[in-house]
Amino acid sequence: MSTPLEDLATKAYLFGFPLVFNLDQVERYVTTGVGKNAAAPWNRFSHARALAGPEDTFVTINNDTVYSMAQLDLGVGPVRLEVPDTAGRYSVLQFVSAWTDNFAYIGHRATGTDAATYLLVPPGWAGQAAPGETVVRVPTRVASIVGRWAVAGDDDLPAVHALQDATTLTPIGSAAAEGLPSSEATGLSEALRFFDRLRLWSQAFPPAPRDADTFAAFAPLGLTTTGATPYGRDPELDAALEAGYAKGKDLLETIVASGGGNEVVNGWSLAYHTFDYNLDFFEVGSLDDPAFKIADPERRIVQRAGAALAGLWGNQAFEAAYIATYVDDRGDALTGEHTYTLTLSPPPPVGAFWSLTMYDVPDYYLVANPIDRYSIGDRTPGIRYEDDGSLVITISHTEPADAKARANWLPAPAGEFRPVLRMYEPAAAILDQTYLVPAITRV
Numbered sequence: 001m002s003t004p005l006e007d008l009a010t011k012a013y014l015f016g017f018p019l020v021f022n023l024d025q026v027e028r029y030v031t032t033g034v035g036k037n038a039a040a041p042w043n044r045f046s047h048a049r050a051l052a053g054p055e056d057t058f059v060t061i062n063n064d065t066v067y068s069m070a071q072l073d074l075g076v077g078p079v080r081l082e083v084p085d086t087a088g089r090y091s092v093l094q095f096v097s098a099w100t101d102n103f104a105y106i107g108h109r110a111t112g113t114d115a116a117t118y119l120l121v122p123p124g125w126a127g128q129a130a131p132g133e134t135v136v137r138v139p140t141r142v143a144s145i146v147g148r149w150a151v152a153g154d155d156d157l158p159a160v161h162a163l164q165d166a167t168t169l170t171p172i173g174s175a176a177a178e179g180l181p182s183s184e185a186t187g188l189s190e191a192l193r194f195f196d197r198l199r200l201w202s203q204a205f206p207p208a209p210r211d212a213d214t215f216a217a218f219a220p221l222g223l224t225t226t227g228a229t230p231y232g233r234d235p236e237l238d239a240a241l242e243a244g245y246a247k248g249k250d251l252l253e254t255i256v257a258s259g260g261g262n263e264v265v266n267g268w269s270l271a272y273h274t275f276d277y278n279l280d281f282f283e284v285g286s287l288d289d290p291a292f293k294i295a296d297p298e299r300r301i302v303q304r305a306g307a308a309l310a311g312l313w314g315n316q317a318f319e320a321a322y323i324a325t326y327v328d329d330r331g332d333a334l335t336g337e338h339t340y341t342l343t344l345s346p347p348p349p350v351g352a353f354w355s356l357t358m359y360d361v362p363d364y365y366l367v368a369n370p371i372d373r374y375s376i377g378d379r380t381p382g383i384r385y386e387d388d389g390s391l392v393i394t395i396s397h398t399e400p401a402d403a404k405a406r407a408n409w410l411p412a413p414a415g416e417f418r419p420v421l422r423m424y425e426p427a428a429a430i431l432d433q434t435y436l437v438p439a440i441t442r443v
Helices: 004-031 154-165 190-204 209-216 235-257 297-311 403-407
Strands: 045-047 065-073 079-083 091-097 102-107 116-121 133-137 142-150 168-171 263-265 268-270 320-325 340-344 354-360 375-377 391-396 409-411 417-424
Touching (some): 004 142, 004 190, 004 209, 065 154, 142 154, 235 297, 375 409, 391 403, 403 409
Parallel strands (some): 116 133, 391 409
Antiparallel strands (some): 065 142, 079 116, 079 168, 263 268, 268 320, 340 391, 354 417
16 A cells, blocks of 8 residues: 555656656767767757667657757757758757657748748747847757658768758857756665656756646655755655655556557557647747647646657657557557558558658667668658559568568567557648558458
């Protein structure tokens, strides 16, 4: 039987997980880099020059685009962003707050593909932008820009590299970036380190005003304590935090494995509203639309945590719609022990493009395979359609013997896996479920 303090710690874990998990990744980008994105200082882009592969250990990373990543620290003041003319190419710069709110989009769908200049400003800024600059108000001092550039193949990379190099960030002032607060405490367990980072980072980057009372209720856990860490001193508090951390972690993993509360159709978890937990911050390219807002406050907490673990920095469905599945048409777990087919008749209706990407379980990383194919989609060279325009994709660990199946083969790991279907700029038929993807069929 859990105690009230343990239950409070469990809720605090779920509430605070997105902040801590997100800023851990932010720190990776400014210190060691991630995969093909080398480390870059605050307020500077890191450009990946090749598509992601299995060596890029980031949850549910895509294999459709190359990434341009930047971690903002607007403690330096406003930062000017300049983007080039992409001549109609699909690209998007997605802006994500410390709490993982998607608060702005710049790119093909949102703002068009002409060259433009933006001024990124910190909370409370009351200055004046220069003529021709569009102001983007950033809700937390630290935030991320997640840039994606569509690539048609290796021959297309030089053109994309030129566009990446022309996308720049320039701080207006000369102040140095402050970065993330760090604890001086040593010897803390994994659980206590988590809550200490949550304590420090929530004070540096407060949650949205609507969530202030929820967070204030965590005061008995020491999360509102300033100065030195309160952990590692009070055995009763430490025990409650350890228990709450363990229970919260188990709950979160269960939530993700069950589809995160999303509607499930034909075994696919429709993540059309997974990232709709932002209710407060709407800048250029974002939609302040009830259709893309999670109104239930308890569900919103769980949804944000699940989205962070299974798909950190995922787009909202109006930009790119995601669906994922763990099971076949029999309801059994997908595994490399079997062969499957997915028949898309017709393929998804999109304004940009679509892809089906393979991820392992439970890490959700891309899967190494002998043909170096990590995704398949409408831009994959050599895929073969049926006479009626449908596409039959073969999913298996073992390479198919049939030539047509081999052309449409998405390699799977030996163990369990989770495919994700991404539909960039989805048509209304996808979002209103007029268009549905069938179950993956076990052969």
